[in-house]
Amino acid sequence: MRVKLAFGKDGLWMDLPDRNVTVLEPKYIAGLADEKEALRSVLRAPIGTPALHELVQTDDTVAIVFSDITRPQPRDRMLPVLLQEIAHVPRDRIVLINGLGTHRPNTEAELITMLGKDIVANYHIVQHNSFDPSTMVDVGYTSLGHRVSINAEYMRAKVRILTGFIEPHFFAGFSGGPKAVLPGIADQRSVLENHNFELIAHPRATWGVTTGNPLWEEMCEMALMTNPTFLYNVTLNRDKQITGVFAGDLLQAHAAGCEFARSAAMVGVPEPFDIVITSNSGYPLDLNLYQAVKGMSAAAQVVRRGGSILIAAECWDGIPDHGEYKQMLQEASTPAEMIEQIRSYGYVRQDQWEAQVQAQIQLLAEVYVRSTYLDPPTIERALLKPCTSPEATVASLLQRYGDNATICVLPEGPMTIPYVAGQGPAS
Secondary structure, rough: EEEEOOOOOOEEEEEEEOOOOOOOOOOOOOOOOHHHHHHHHHOOOOOOOOOOHHHHHOOOEEEEEEOOOEEEEOOOOHHHHHHHHHOOOOHHEEEEEEEOOOOOHHHHHHHHHHHHHHHHHHOOEEOOOOHHHHHHHEEEOOOOOEEEEEEEEHOOOOOEEEEEEEEEOOEEEEEOHHOOOOOOOEEEHHHHHHHHHHHHHHOOOOOOOOOOHHHHHHHHHHHHOOOOOOOEEEEEEOOOOOEEEEEOOOOHHHHHHHHHHHHEEEEEEEOOOOEEEOOOOOOHHHHHHHHHHHHHHHHHEEEEEEEEEEEEOOOOOOOOOOOHHHHHHHHHHOHHHHHHHOOOOOOOOOOOOHHHHHHHOOOOOEEEEEOOOOHHHHHOOOOEEEEOHHHHHHHHHHHHHHOOOOEEEEHHHHHHHEEEEEOOOOO
8 A cells, every 4th residue: 555645845655554554634625716715705704703804994003913934824825815905004004923932033035935025025024032021011811820921013003913724733722713822922931831731731732622621721811812803714725725714703713713624634533553654744844853743643642552653754944953842852861751850840941842742642652753854863862763764664563563453644644633432532
């Protein structure tokens, strides 16, 4: 059996046995026949709010948040339509904010790829810096007692528009919606407190779950504290075509988008597998090992305890070198040791959530990594097992588990929410 995994921009073919192999993919939904018209029509007839052009007056100041390069949001298709709808507002009264969260700034070349030359040349673009308190304003405290500090440029604007892309998320349930605010344009402390050990470890902080997920619920609370004017989200298929547009009221539009994404992404199986092979959805999500934890987490939903996960992620951005994820991996000798460090009183570090999720997965199953840009010693220092040949690794695992070992393949990685029947995620 030949299976193509989403890997970088070109994909990765694998040859697998012809028996005991199950391929799980999201339901394929064709792209919208006329994307521009679909985007425009939803902006003019949104969910729970007046049309966008009615909400925005000529003398308003407008802040528009978009996702950074680690997300496949079709910014270059979404934002031109949005900007046309508010063309009555002078360009010098509009600011576009790159919702980087705690990620690195994007280069000018990356911004042009993301937004298009015309937008980069003609609009004021701010790269959010969660580490600079001078660029933030406090907006209060959540019900969990966490202080909320948000990008000042966003808070100064009268009209606040959140844009993004809805897909399954490994601890927030779904992306899009309130994630444009937290972590998108929040300060580092707000992100760290929301992504703390207890919330990440909560059983409902997982794929496809929003209700009762304390991490997502605090994200939502934080976003609402900023009084967003309008949400503008889309869903995509594996070809990066837009399949749905959800705009208007933050809660109502995001809920509609989550239901649409859930109906396509959730796939149940009767029992766990010995071996689960996954991708990280290809470019741009598989840019580094940090992001690849999402693909590992998708596989972990259907691997048996003591089984094996093989993830294919290009990792052209390395582990990466920015942030503290790489350092944390290299400081621990085992996943169990990493968990104990993060759990310890007073332990607060950038990127600890990603290291925690990786360690939790490794306590369940061993993890092999196939990467173009990470060599075996680098992968081993990240506490993972290198894989130079997926076929050879699978053959070795089949020798260990026996001829009747079961294999699951997630070609699109975290675009699928796999679950074992009776244990599946609930809304």
